[in-house]
Amino acid sequence: GAVVSQHPSWVICKSGTSVKIECRSLDFQATTMFWYRQFPKQSLMLMATSNEGSKATYEQGVEKDKFLINHASLTLSTLTVTSAHPEDSSFYICSASPLAGPGETQYFGPGTRLLVL
Amino acid sequence: DAKTTQPPSMDCAEGRAANLPCNHSTISGNEYVYWYRQIHSQGPQYIIHGLKNNETNEMASLIITEDRKSSTLILPHATLRDTAVYYCIVNNNNDMRFGAGTRLTVKP
Numbered sequence: 001g002a003v004v005s006q007h008p009s010w011v012i013c014k015s016g017t018s019v020k021i022e023c024r025s026l027d028f029q030a031t032t033m034f035w036y037r038q039f040p041k042q043s044l045m046l047m048a049t050s051n052e053g054s055k056a057t058y059e060q061g062v063e064k065d066k067f068l069i070n071h072a073s074l075t076l077s078t079l080t081v082t083s084a085h086p087e088d089s090s091f092y093i094c095s096a097s098p099l100a101g102p103g104e105t106q107y108f109g110p111g112t113r114l115l116v117l
Numbered sequence: 118d119a120k121t122t123q124p125p126s127m128d129c130a131e132g133r134a135a136n137l138p139c140n141h142s143t144i145s146g147n148e149y150v151y152w153y154r155q156i157h158s159q160g161p162q163y164i165i166h167g168l169k170n171n172e173t174n175e176m177a178s179l180i181i182t183e184d185r186k187s188s189t190l191i192l193p194h195a196t197l198r199d200t201a202v203y204y205c206i207v208n209n210n211n212d213m214r215f216g217a218g219t220r221l222t223v224k225p
Contacts, residue, residue: 004160034212043204044161044215093160095213102209103149103168108160 002028004096006109013084014117021079021112023094029074030096034106035067038091050077050094084116120144121205126220129199135192137219139205142186148209150181152190154201155218161204164190195223 003026013019023033031052036044048069049057056069066088068080077096081088091113095106122140129135141150151166165172165179167188172179178191192199204218 006160032211036215043217044155046212046214049212091158095161097211100211102147103166104211105151105163105166106211106213107163108153111158111160113158 002026002096002098002105002107004094004107004109006092006094006112008112009110010113010115012115012117015085016083019081019084019114021081021092021094021114023077023079023096023109025075025096025098025107028096028098030098031074032100033071033077033094033096035069035077035079036093036095038093038111044093047079081114084114086116089114089116120207120214121216123203123205123216123219125217126222128222128224129192129195131197131223131225132194135190135195135199135221135223137190137192137203137205137221138187139190140187141205141207144185144207145209148207150179150185150188151206151208151213152177152179153204153206153213153215154199155204156198156201161213161215164203195221197223197225199223 007022033050035047038044050069050071052071058064071077093111095108152164153161155161181188202218
């Protein structure tokens with residue numbers, strides 16, 4: 001199956017700093033990638049849709065200036081958490097699909113655990 | 118805004134079949150049924166998906182009722198490593214929206 005990687009797998013940072021998380025599709029190209037976050041004992045919540053070469057589409061309630069998404073190539077999307085605060089501590093997960101459209105499978109990365117002190 | 122209903126938890130004996138139900142009574146004609154699972158502290162893993170017909174792969178079988186309002190994921194011989202949260206998702210585009218899922222515990 002298709003492989004999606006994330007880097008780093010975990011990160012600890014001080015409050016007020018920015019953190020960049022990378023999502024890569026290793027053996028396929030993806031025009032669209034998705035970013036999720038998951039708080040402890042909760043389900044995954046879709047944050048935004050990352051579109052190659054264009055602006056990301058954010059879900060209601062997600063601050064676009066807080067969570068910057070860049071999808072500069074067909075194999076890489078980045079999520080930058082700007083001025084991170086302890087409440088941003090979460091498990092961030094991306095997904096991608098080799099093909100777009102109904103019936104296609106999304107493949108998920110292993111996730112990045114962020115802890116803001 | 119998940120469109121599915123799943124029991125919050127289930128137990129299964131190791132080596133036995135695990136049957137996980139999912140209700141999706143408002144499913145549209147062009148929406149697929151997807152199953153993913155998430156083992157603790159990992160990203161979701163794709164299991165199987167289908168539209169109308171039953172599907173089978175090396176991991177599981179998916180049984181969809183004729184009216185498509187419900188489905189069952191079957192793990193034929195559950196192992197301890199199948200302990201996870203299983204998510205049933207219906208959609209017709211690429212953004213998967215997760216509900217609470219079913220926490221399956223496989224016991225020795």
